[in-house]
Amino acid sequence: MREEFEENGYYVLRGVLTEQEVDRLARPIRKGFDSGDYDSHRGEGVYPEPGVYSMGPRVLEADPEIAEVSLAHPRIVAAIEELFDEPATLAQYWSIMRPPGTGVTDEPFVKGSGAHYDYKPWRCVGSYVKWMFAVIPFVDYLESAGPLVVSPGSHRQTSVLPSDGRVHPVDAARVPKAGDITLVDPNLRKGDVVLMHGFTWHEARPNYGNLARCGLYMKFHAKSSPPACGPTIYPTAVHDALSPEMQHLVPYHRGDGQYAAVRDEPVGGVDAGQLLIEDADERVLMLGSNESGWRLPRFDAGEDPSAHILDVCNVMGSVQAGALAQLGLMIPWLSWLQDTGLRQEESGETRCRVYGHRLEESAPEVSGPGASDGYAWLSAGELTDALADGLLLEGEDVMTWLHMWQNEEDEDGNAVTRSFGVPSTHVQYFRFNGNGNEPGTYRVGEFDAEGKPKQDAVKAA
Numbered sequence: 001m002r003e004e005f006e007e008n009g010y011y012v013l014r015g016v017l018t019e020q021e022v023d024r025l026a027r028p029i030r031k032g033f034d035s036g037d038y039d040s041h042r043g044e045g046v047y048p049e050p051g052v053y054s055m056g057p058r059v060l061e062a063d064p065e066i067a068e069v070s071l072a073h074p075r076i077v078a079a080i081e082e083l084f085d086e087p088a089t090l091a092q093y094w095s096i097m098r099p100p101g102t103g104v105t106d107e108p109f110v111k112g113s114g115a116h117y118d119y120k121p122w123r124c125v126g127s128y129v130k131w132m133f134a135v136i137p138f139v140d141y142l143e144s145a146g147p148l149v150v151s152p153g154s155h156r157q158t159s160v161l162p163s164d165g166r167v168h169p170v171d172a173a174r175v176p177k178a179g180d181i182t183l184v185d186p187n188l189r190k191g192d193v194v195l196m197h198g199f200t201w202h203e204a205r206p207n208y209g210n211l212a213r214c215g216l217y218m219k220f221h222a223k224s225s226p227p228a229c230g231p232t233i234y235p236t237a238v239h240d241a242l243s244p245e246m247q248h249l250v251p252y253h254r255g256d257g258q259y260a261a262v263r264d265e266p267v268g269g270v271d272a273g274q275l276l277i278e279d280a281d282e283r284v285l286m287l288g289s290n291e292s293g294w295r296l297p298r299f300d301a302g303e304d305p306s307a308h309i310l311d312v313c314n315v316m317g318s319v320q321a322g323a324l325a326q327l328g329l330m331i332p333w334l335s336w337l338q339d340t341g342l343r344q345e346e347s348g349e350t351r352c353r354v355y356g357h358r359l360e361e362s363a364p365e366v367s368g369p370g371a372s373d374g375y376a377w378l379s380a381g382e383l384t385d386a387l388a389d390g391l392l393l394e395g396e397d398v399m400t401w402l403h404m405w406q407n408e409e410d411e412d413g414n415a416v417t418r419s420f421g422v423p424s425t426h427v428q429y430f431r432f433n434g435n436g437n438e439p440g441t442y443r444v445g446e447f448d449a450e451g452k453p454k455q456d457a458v459k460a461a
């Protein structure tokens, strides 16, 4: 399995689920589409007119027991963790429904014109560097229904570069023109599961048949490769329904309905964002004074109002705007460290997302309403002294986050590969992962003077 997966960028587990297991999984999901209980759709019509309809984790709140025939299926999890060689974390739980006629237009479909891959530094479900898909088709993905085709070996054209001591840039393959892409049909049938490397190019073909093409598209990342935008939040119901040995798959959850969803508007379950901003000399921006004590900058978090279900839980846009308005600081990218509960709030569940960033300059001037009671750039030693003097708010946590950041470790002290995360609206600056490019790579992790991803960070093949 490993050799084939590493060579081709995908591996099909044949007949992993029985017909009955697939039907048990598909039943509540199909019911959700039928009753309009889904998150997003693309296209003109309303279900079941042609279009791409999608449903996030909401189905797991009312029907958490389907986890055991999907995200926590023992054979699927065993295969994923064997390929990662470490524990996995569920990132995406996304059902797609493509009714008959979806993708069919007056023009004949050009094979390869929909080829893309899903390394997306602007999404919680795409901003990691060691991850894979696990796709469960609910029906046979026949030629007529529109197979999921893959480009063998394409994942090897993207490379994760060494980190600068904090985050890893990525030389991301630029998906070329349709005619220059080799795509094969892995012949997925009901009961099969395809494991697909996160950097593998793929395409969904139009549905010319008379059967609804429906399936579950899960993404898992290695524990050592956290999402730069932060984790997707799941309903607590699914975490609690898992057996103890599977609960590590869904560590980030809320029980008050504030999980990844698009209802009247995007919901993500993140209330605040806190920033550990380091300067070029390893000093950290702290607000306050020696009299009032020191704290990390914190901002109210908000979802991108235009977010699709796969964009939710990424609150970077609001945090970035907060840093600019409150502190006059432009923060081009962030990388997630940890989520915490807000200690100040006594009632209700709340979640604060902590991100790291390193500036290229030394101790820049900070000005704005957020710094009205003072600020300083403090070294690790000065922070330790402030902690000892009882002057550091959330002191132990701040020291932990700083250690995690500067040593590229997670909260358990294990090594991690952090990468670059940007607001979901930054999708407009990226072209590499959709087809039609000149062959070569795009360097994710370079930013221009305005703090936007560089447009010319490309290298020809």
Ligand SMILES: [Fe+2]
Residues within 6 Å of the ligand: 116, 117, 118, 202
């Ligand atoms: Fe995709």
